[in-house]
Amino acid sequence: MFTRREFVTALTVPLVAGAVRLRGAAADARVDPAALRRRIEELSVFGRPAGGSFADGVSRVSYSQADIQGRAYLMRLMRGAGIEPAIDPAGNIFGRHPGSQPDLPPILFGSHIDSVPSGGNFDGDLGSLAALGAIEACAAAGVRTRHPLEMVVWAHEEGVAFNRGLAGSRIVAGDIQPADLDQVWNGVRRADAIRTIGGDPDRITAARRDKGSHHCYLELHIEQGGTLEKSGTPVGVVEGIVCVERHEAVITGFANHAGTTPMDQRQDAMIAAAQLTLAVRDIVTASPGRQVGTVGQIEIAPNAPNVVPGLAKLVIELRDLSTDKLTDLGERIRARAADIASATRTQVEIRRVSRNPPAVATPEVQSAIERASSALGLASARLPSGAGHDAQSMAQLGPMGMIFVPSIGGVSHSPKELTSWQDCAQGANVLLQTILLVDRGELDAV
Amino acid sequence: MFTRREFVTALTVPLVAGAVRLRGAAADARVDPAALRRRIEELSVFGRPAGGSFADGVSRVSYSQADIQGRAYLMRLMRGAGIEPAIDPAGNIFGRHPGSQPDLPPILFGSHIDSVPSGGNFDGDLGSLAALGAIEACAAAGVRTRHPLEMVVWAHEEGVAFNRGLAGSRIVAGDIQPADLDQVWNGVRRADAIRTIGGDPDRITAARRDKGSHHCYLELHIEQGGTLEKSGTPVGVVEGIVCVERHEAVITGFANHAGTTPMDQRQDAMIAAAQLTLAVRDIVTASPGRQVGTVGQIEIAPNAPNVVPGLAKLVIELRDLSTDKLTDLGERIRARAADIASATRTQVEIRRVSRNPPAVATPEVQSAIERASSALGLASARLPSGAGHDAQSMAQLGPMGMIFVPSIGGVSHSPKELTSWQDCAQGANVLLQTILLVDRGELDAV
Numbered sequence: 001m002f003t004r005r006e007f008v009t010a011l012t013v014p015l016v017a018g019a020v021r022l023r024g025a026a027a028d029a030r031v032d033p034a035a036l037r038r039r040i041e042e043l044s045v046f047g048r049p050a051g052g053s054f055a056d057g058v059s060r061v062s063y064s065q066a067d068i069q070g071r072a073y074l075m076r077l078m079r080g081a082g083i084e085p086a087i088d089p090a091g092n093i094f095g096r097h098p099g100s101q102p103d104l105p106p107i108l109f110g111s112h113i114d115s116v117p118s119g120g121n122f123d124g125d126l127g128s129l130a131a132l133g134a135i136e137a138c139a140a141a142g143v144r145t146r147h148p149l150e151m152v153v154w155a156h157e158e159g160v161a162f163n164r165g166l167a168g169s170r171i172v173a174g175d176i177q178p179a180d181l182d183q184v185w186n187g188v189r190r191a192d193a194i195r196t197i198g199g200d201p202d203r204i205t206a207a208r209r210d211k212g213s214h215h216c217y218l219e220l221h222i223e224q225g226g227t228l229e230k231s232g233t234p235v236g237v238v239e240g241i242v243c244v245e246r247h248e249a250v251i252t253g254f255a256n257h258a259g260t261t262p263m264d265q266r267q268d269a270m271i272a273a274a275q276l277t278l279a280v281r282d283i284v285t286a287s288p289g290r291q292v293g294t295v296g297q298i299e300i301a302p303n304a305p306n307v308v309p310g311l312a313k314l315v316i317e318l319r320d321l322s323t324d325k326l327t328d329l330g331e332r333i334r335a336r337a338a339d340i341a342s343a344t345r346t347q348v349e350i351r352r353v354s355r356n357p358p359a360v361a362t363p364e365v366q367s368a369i370e371r372a373s374s375a376l377g378l379a380s381a382r383l384p385s386g387a388g389h390d391a392q393s394m395a396q397l398g399p400m401g402m403i404f405v406p407s408i409g410g411v412s413h414s415p416k417e418l419t420s421w422q423d424c425a426q427g428a429n430v431l432l433q434t435i436l437l438v439d440r441g442e443l444d445a446v
Numbered sequence: 447m448f449t450r451r452e453f454v455t456a457l458t459v460p461l462v463a464g465a466v467r468l469r470g471a472a473a474d475a476r477v478d479p480a481a482l483r484r485r486i487e488e489l490s491v492f493g494r495p496a497g498g499s500f501a502d503g504v505s506r507v508s509y510s511q512a513d514i515q516g517r518a519y520l521m522r523l524m525r526g527a528g529i530e531p532a533i534d535p536a537g538n539i540f541g542r543h544p545g546s547q548p549d550l551p552p553i554l555f556g557s558h559i560d561s562v563p564s565g566g567n568f569d570g571d572l573g574s575l576a577a578l579g580a581i582e583a584c585a586a587a588g589v590r591t592r593h594p595l596e597m598v599v600w601a602h603e604e605g606v607a608f609n610r611g612l613a614g615s616r617i618v619a620g621d622i623q624p625a626d627l628d629q630v631w632n633g634v635r636r637a638d639a640i641r642t643i644g645g646d647p648d649r650i651t652a653a654r655r656d657k658g659s660h661h662c663y664l665e666l667h668i669e670q671g672g673t674l675e676k677s678g679t680p681v682g683v684v685e686g687i688v689c690v691e692r693h694e695a696v697i698t699g700f701a702n703h704a705g706t707t708p709m710d711q712r713q714d715a716m717i718a719a720a721q722l723t724l725a726v727r728d729i730v731t732a733s734p735g736r737q738v739g740t741v742g743q744i745e746i747a748p749n750a751p752n753v754v755p756g757l758a759k760l761v762i763e764l765r766d767l768s769t770d771k772l773t774d775l776g777e778r779i780r781a782r783a784a785d786i787a788s789a790t791r792t793q794v795e796i797r798r799v800s801r802n803p804p805a806v807a808t809p810e811v812q813s814a815i816e817r818a819s820s821a822l823g824l825a826s827a828r829l830p831s832g833a834g835h836d837a838q839s840m841a842q843l844g845p846m847g848m849i850f851v852p853s854i855g856g857v858s859h860s861p862k863e864l865t866s867w868q869d870c871a872q873g874a875n876v877l878l879q880t881i882l883l884v885d886r887g888e889l890d891a892v
């Protein structure tokens with residue numbers, strides 16, 4: 001990952017000169033709030049539960065038919081705005097708007113439109129459609145940036161398919177092995193899944209981008225927590241993104257008849273799984289801090305009411321800004337798992353299957369977001385992101401910043417996920433104004 | 447259910463006269479052990495895991511393609527033995543062999559061939575194929591019984607499809623409501639499932655048989671527990687079959703983002719499910735006795751690693767010979783569930799979805815099995831059955847008895863389920879000799 005010094009020295013133009021203040025057309029440029037709302041509503045149809053409404057949320061898991069249809073809808077919007085979508089070998093959708101100095105690297109911004117099963121209509125969708133809205137706003141206001149503007153809709157952000165999130169942006173950051181393409185999920189090889197969304201697994205490494213290939217990466221996203229709403233702050237300036245670790249626990253007991261196997265002779269994988277689930281919570285909450293730990297996925301076999309379960313698989317997810325803390329939690333969970341295995345006469349194997357490193361948002365970009373908010377008359381507050389985001393992949397390639405808007409009740413990854421339309425529009429305008437600020441040190445009327 | 451007095455008085459011919467001793471051809475009749483083994487092995491192919499062997503067990507869930515193929519195989523065997531199979535409206539397969547006194551009710555015996563997912567090759571299969579072998583042995587030895595002999599292969603014995611076991615025999619005992627046929631499992635209506643195996647849901651009540659419509663019901667089965675093997679006893683004489691209750695627990699929490707929802711603000715349905723699973727075990731083992739309790743099935747939603755689970759469904763199964771004890775256990779589990787709901791800020795609803803009443807084996811039939819074993823030089827022991835069996839449905843219609851043979855290691859409902867070929871053949875001969883004993887009080891050479 002870049003050091004802060006590299007960020008500052010690698011760029012020929014300072015990200016934001018201290019005194020920059022937008023004036024004229026640039027200062028007045030605004031994202032169309034009605035179009036933003038309409039598009040979020042229209043996009044929500046792809047993956048909506050049968051017979052449901054917007055309030056029933058969305059299941060648009062990456063590579064699903066709903067994902068494919070949602071992506072097609074978004075590309076139609078891009079073409080309508082005069083932006084020709086280009087799909088890279090990883091399946092990410094890019095779209096460029098020219099700047100006045102074509103030799104400058106683009107300012108990159110966007111988000112994703114895939115969702116968790118039974119997710120909401122703002123996670124990713126807002127940032128993706130606000131990106132398009134920001135480019136349209138520049139065009140409408142006659143504002144020409146020096147840097148090209150490049151929007152992106154990342155593929156496979158949620159870690160549902162192939163148990164690996166941020167996959168599209170990771171590949172762009174160079175994190176892909178040939179063997180990864182052989183992973184199978186829902187009976188489909190990852191290579192074939194990538195093909196269904198227009199990617200090209202045979203050329204997957206060509207999706208990689210170099211450090212410095214963009215001027216800065218920006219992403220607008222809902223907070224997904226309740227901090228901003230509780231404090232009545234419309235804009236969150238993300239300080240960094242926590243480290244996310246996933247561990248797969250495989251518990252092997254012995255499947256046997258539930259009627260004929262006495263309680264004291266069982267090797268019940270479900271009992272061990274229950275104890276491990278509670279152990280994760282106990283260990284994570286035993287020390288102070290904002291770390292979280294979740295068992296969100298479980299599968300048992302044979303999963304029949306009259307059979308003592310012989311096998312259980314569960315996924316343990318741990319998050320914190322400190323990787324050291326996660327390493328410590330992982331060790332304590334493993335030690336407790338050994339005790340559980342012994343007490344239940346099962347085998348418990350825990351394997352770390354992924355670790356998304358934490359990513360610090362570039363301080364100069366954080367400042368730019370604060371000043372953009374201030375220029376729009378909006379209060380802002382700094383906060384960490386407990387959720388992972390594609391921005392953390394992009395942090396490996398250059399300066400990065402993220403804008404958060406309030407999530408009502410802190411609810412996300414749920415059909416009840418909600419952000420007010422006003423907060424959506426304000427967030428989109430902070431994105432737009434931050435783009436314009438990082439575009440140049442001194443930006444007068446264009 | 448019949449009282450014991452009714453059993454004794456309802457039958458014009460005593461089941462077994464005290465002094466009956468088989469002699470001549472009847473005493474020498476034996477089931478062909480090689481054919482029995484070959485057929486168990488041949489049947490195992492239907493539902494065998496791809497690329498697997500006999501030792502890899504079988505998944506022949508009722509109404510599956512494997513079940514349909516297995517039934518077709520069995521009916522081919524019946525025809526080969528000169529027994530024309532008849533499928534009743536519930537999908538049960540019957541086959542008759544005439545007796546010398548056609549006005550007498552038949553002696554009914556058999557078992558089932560459906561399995562749990564990843565089950566073994568002896569549970570049900572042995573009793574079904576031994577039934578056929580017993581009829582063939584009579585024919586081969588020139589033994590003519592007074593009563594007609596009727597073999598049966600019950601449909602849908604395992605409670606996997608439609609979460610209801612012993613379904614075929616229950617319908618024969620009159621336990622079916624029109625609404626039951628609308629149950630949906632794996633996207634298939636129960637009525638349509640019954641059609642796929644040749645049943646006729648439109649005439650389902652015609653499958654019902656009257657009390658006294660058979661002379662006696664007998665079933666050979668593997669023990670599925672380890673009692674016989676541990677004590678080195680080749681034959682088990684079943685005293686009765688335990689009551690089996692199933693309860694469905696639905697836990698409603700609140701699905702939320704696993705990264706942004708602090709630990710103390712969660713309403714995690716998986717945490718509640720884990721606590722309930724452990725509570726079932728703790729409550730069941732808190733008092734002395736042979737009662738068992740199992741959480742063998744669980745489903746959580748949305749079941750994604752990065753989402754705090756909002757919903758969990760699990761099935762709690764309780765078994766004991768005493769229904770009072772089960773009622774008490776159920777009440778204590780419900781009380782504990784209320785505490786768990788309160789502590790985890792979830793809702794926990796527990797509903798009893800089924801109760802198979804206990805069934806006592808007819809003492810006269812138990813004696814006949816003991817004497818048949820003794821005549822074959824085999825030691826026997828009385829024991830209860832922790833597993834449910836079709837025999838408990840038949841106990842509602844007339845005298846009933848069951849013969850157990852040892853399960854190696856007490857393993858069942860598992861690919862590792864195993865009974866020695868010698869024990870299989872011995873059990874089949876005990877079935878045959880018991881049939882002949884209950885056929886008449888005095889049975890000399892025929």
